[in-house]
Amino acid sequence: MKIYPYKRLNRPITVRVTSVSLKLSDGARDQLETTAYSTQQQAVALGIAGHTDWVSATIGLSATLPPGATAEDAAWSDLRVLAVLTDGETNIRTATDLTRDTGDGRDWSGSVEVLRDNHLSRASLAVHAVGTVDGVRGRSVAETDRSWIVDTVSEEPVRGLQLDVQKASFSKSSRDWLRAYADVPWIVDTSARVPTVFVNTDIEGFFGLLDSSGSGVDSKVRDLLVAQMATDVWTAVFHGAIGDLEVEPGGGPVFPTDWQGEVLREMLPDVVPGVHVEEALRQVHRRRTGDSGWVELQTRIHYAAARRADATKALAYAIRGLEQMNREK
Secondary structure (H helix, E strand, O other), X not given: OOOOOOOOOOOOOEEEEEEEEEEXXXXXXXXXXXXXXXXXXXXXXXXXXXXXXXXXXXXXXXXXXXXXXXXXXXOEEEEEEEEEEEEOOOOEEEEEEOEEOOOOOOEEEEEEEEEHHHOOOEEEEEEEEEEEEOOEEEXXXXXXXXXXXXXXXXXXXXXXXXXXXXXXXXXXXXXXXXXXXXXXXXXXXXXXXXOEEEEEOOOOOHHHHHOOXXXXXXXHHHHHHHHHHHHHHHHHHHHHHHOOOEEOOOOOEEOOOHHHHHHHHHHHHHHOOOOOHHHHHHHHHHHHHXXXXXXXXXXXXXXXXXXXXXXXXXXXXXXXXXXXHHHHO
């Protein structure tokens, strides 16, 4: 939690996406169905309509400020509400003013334009309320506690972890560091902009098995391998995210942006159950940087990773399939 040297609102801004439309290359507009966005996932999927020629998207927004934002005795004046679209991949950040729905109300609305050429895949959409506080203009007095994800290519509005999967001959790779892992089937690189899973093609038939869609024993083995790989990935990306935290002057950790923040928000409820994710992050950070508690936490981290990999479901499916095959024999 950040500390500000002036008065602010303690509660976050609530944001809802109300509409999504695409402008096509011929100038026509396609108003997308409500399935293009999910309030629960807080995500927008601009690829859902299957267009390959869209030029820009218009996302309608409705934002509600927390109580006290428009009080007569508020510590700020010249209140503005801005929708901010940020893309870490293309290093583009755009801000759009929202309009107050009524003269003294807390509801604001407007739209954000997403230019396709400005974004490769995912951008984050947040809303900030700014005003003049103690004579200083543009000070933030409230914001959303969780950004919406705007995915320019996905066909489904989900926040899920985005991975880059690459196949490579580990022993002959042009990447010097990868050759050191020539005896393992896969490795996870969390130092890249997007977490990358390298699959070792030196193991004959391995990539073909992962990429197959057959049935029988092959499918059971494939599902178990995928579950094991996913468990490894979730474990690796959690450690990658928690090990690269920005720390405030007071020593408290700050939630990262991009995939690191998504991973932590997804896994922390299972790693430190029963507390808010902000407090869970502080507890995990204290254990990792302190004298004790980090080793004991590894069991919870593995549990959280196995849950997200659906390891139990994959194992149960494989056991049932093998039992059925044995009965048929």
